[in-house]
Amino acid sequence: xxxxxxxxxxxxxxxxxxxxxxxxxxxxxxxxxxxxxxxxxxxxxxxxxxxxxxxxxxxxxxxxxxxxxxxxxxxxxxxxxxxxxxxxxxxxxxxxxxxxxxxxxxxxxxxxxx
Amino acid sequence: xxxxxxxxxxxxxxxxxxxxxxxxxxxxxxxxxxxxxxxxxxxxxxxxxxxxxxxxxxxxxxxxxxxxxxxxxxxxxxxxxxxxxxxxxxxxxxxxxxxxxxxxxxxxxxxxxxxxx
Numbered sequence: 001x002x003x004x005x006x007x008x009x010x011x012x013x014x015x016x017x018x019x020x021x022x023x024x025x026x027x028x029x030x031x032x033x034x035x036x037x038x039x040x041x042x043x044x045x046x047x048x049x050x051x052x053x054x055x056x057x058x059x060x061x062x063x064x065x066x067x068x069x070x071x072x073x074x075x076x077x078x079x080x081x082x083x084x085x086x087x088x089x090x091x092x093x094x095x096x097x098x099x100x101x102x103x104x105x106x107x108x109x110x111x112x113x114x
Numbered sequence: 115x116x117x118x119x120x121x122x123x124x125x126x127x128x129x130x131x132x133x134x135x136x137x138x139x140x141x142x143x144x145x146x147x148x149x150x151x152x153x154x155x156x157x158x159x160x161x162x163x164x165x166x167x168x169x170x171x172x173x174x175x176x177x178x179x180x181x182x183x184x185x186x187x188x189x190x191x192x193x194x195x196x197x198x199x200x201x202x203x204x205x206x207x208x209x210x211x212x213x214x215x216x217x218x219x220x221x222x223x224x225x226x227x228x229x230x231x
Contacts, residue, residue, distance in 0.1 A: 042221035100149060104161075
């Protein structure tokens, strides 16, 4: 157990509303990531963070913003949700040295935008 | 161009038989890592095995082995003696260590495996 908690686990929202997903870790890891998973696309990186207030874009960042004001929390915000953002969202943290510094994943958030 | 390609969207395998899942990758870096993750129907992502680009021997982890062919840029996962619990989606992923965003993993589209009793 890598100590990652995602909330909420499920959310249904309407087009045009803002949505914030939370990732909380208890391991004090520096690197945190947000991925989305869609059929046929595997997992695609939205944003990542390499420290408090240090974030960068991934390959599918349009329509998303992130914030990291504390080491343990990494927030993903959909500024104005669209149906194309219906997806499963995974938070991940990067492990220490060994096994390539693999990622540990949270349980995912199923988001439906109607 | 896709960095990670998994050409098999789905496959069946008979219980107790071995199965090979294909993965090819594209990078110009010399230093990179290759990963395989399993995602059962419950949805969690489970790390299976890792291969570094400088590792001379193929990685093994229990019933999982990685057939690393560097010149061909392939990193196939072999699951020996398949079990019903191996039914899942399998993702190949790569990290390029000298990229600016060298701490991210890039994933392939996945292969769904169904083990038949």
